[in-house]
Amino acid sequence: MKKNLLTAFFCAMFLLFKADANGQQTQTSNVAVTIATVTELTANNTNLATFAFATGAELEAGLTQPNAVSLAFKSNKITKIQIKAQGAGTFTGGAGDMPVSVISYKKNGTGAFVPLTSTAADLSSSQSKGSSSFGIDYKITPGLSYDPASDYAVTIEYILTPQ
Amino acid sequence: MLTYKIKNRKIFGVLLFFAFNCSLVMGQKTSTSIVSVKIPEALSLSVSAGSTVDFDFTNDLTLLTTGIEKINAVTLTYQSNKPWFLNINATNGNFSGGDGANPMPSSIVQFKNHTGGTYVPLSTTTVSLSGTTGAKNPKGASTVGVDYKITPGLNYPASSDYSIGITYTISTI
Numbered sequence: 001m002k003k004n005l006l007t008a009f010f011c012a013m014f015l016l017f018k019a020d021a022n023g024q025q026t027q028t029s030n031v032a033v034t035i036a037t038v039t040e041l042t043a044n045n046t047n048l049a050t051f052a053f054a055t056g057a058e059l060e061a062g063l064t065q066p067n068a069v070s071l072a073f074k075s076n077k078i079t080k081i082q083i084k085a086q087g088a089g090t091f092t093g094g095a096g097d098m099p100v101s102v103i104s105y106k107k108n109g110t111g112a113f114v115p116l117t118s119t120a121a122d123l124s125s126s127q128s129k130g131s132s133s134f135g136i137d138y139k140i141t142p143g144l145s146y147d148p149a150s151d152y153a154v155t156i157e158y159i160l161t162p163q
Numbered sequence: 164m165l166t167y168k169i170k171n172r173k174i175f176g177v178l179l180f181f182a183f184n185c186s187l188v189m190g191q192k193t194s195t196s197i198v199s200v201k202i203p204e205a206l207s208l209s210v211s212a213g214s215t216v217d218f219d220f221t222n223d224l225t226l227l228t229t230g231i232e233k234i235n236a237v238t239l240t241y242q243s244n245k246p247w248f249l250n251i252n253a254t255n256g257n258f259s260g261g262d263g264a265n266p267m268p269s270s271i272v273q274f275k276n277h278t279g280g281t282y283v284p285l286s287t288t289t290v291s292l293s294g295t296t297g298a299k300n301p302k303g304a305s306t307v308g309v310d311y312k313i314t315p316g317l318n319y320p321a322s323s324d325y326s327i328g329i330t331y332t333i334s335t336i
Binding site: 161 | 191197198199242302304
């Protein structure tokens with residue numbers, strides 16, 4: 001009888017300890033991450049070297065500044081980068097009649113020069129995520145139609161928009 | 164009252180959410196650079212054809228009295244980014260060569276702009292070839308043709324070394 005009781009006691013203890021060993025409990029916690037759209041755009045050259053024409057031949061043939069501006073951009077979305085002239089479409093200075101279209105631009109190393117307007121136009125219609133930069137070439141060809149003046153100026157705006 | 168507050172909070176929350184999402188969608192960035200340009204006065208004139216024009220009367224003496232005409236004997240190429248006009252004059256009142264005691268005057272040379280007008284005797288006084296100070300030509304670049312007619316007559320001795328310089332002057336003032 002005693003033997004049976006002892007056996008039953010040990011069995012009960014075994015089960016009890018086994019239950020404790022298996023009594024694993026789990027807890028969870030949620031990690032919430034919010035990733036905002038990150039966009040950065042920086043023009044390294046906010047004041048380009050003056051396009052100083054010296055002769056009539058230069059006015060007619062135009063002056064070019066390769067890589068006049070380097071645009072550095074960063075984004076975690078696909079973006080497009082556009083370019084436009086600020087204002088009403090003419091330079092300030094001179095007689096106020098020189099149109100911004102005397103400026104033409106292109107991404108360095110690609111394509112043909114395109115006349116600038118005050119409407120945003122694609123410099124890069126689909127730019128991959130990440131960070132990089134590219135140069136912009138400028139060419140200005142005023143011709144002989146605009147008055148001599150040393151104060152012609154126009155501000156060019158670069159726009160980065162997530163797609 | 165409580166319901167009203169809760170409603171306001173909800174509206175505020177929705178607006179906040181909307182504004183946040185808008186900023187995420189827009190996320191537009193801009194950067195600028197300034198382009199400046201200096202344009203000087205560009206004014207140039209050159210004789211692009213006819214730097215020396217030869218009028219030879221030796222083969223037909225009647226031409227001495229009727230004259231030899233050369234159309235577009237001289238072509239002037241100009242460039243100007245201001246309104247301009249063009250004058251002409253003889254460098255000297257007489258030809259060099261021939262008999263110095265009986266010099267041949269510049270007035271035996273007549274000129275006109277090829278685009279029109281009548282022949283005008285050449286002198287050392289500058290006269291208009293195209294436009295005037297009060298009626299200038301538009302800015303631009305092109306050419307002007309000059310027609311010449313020389314009628315020496317029979318007053319001057321035979322010589323093969325008559326020569327005269329002609330000056331063309333472009334101006335914007």
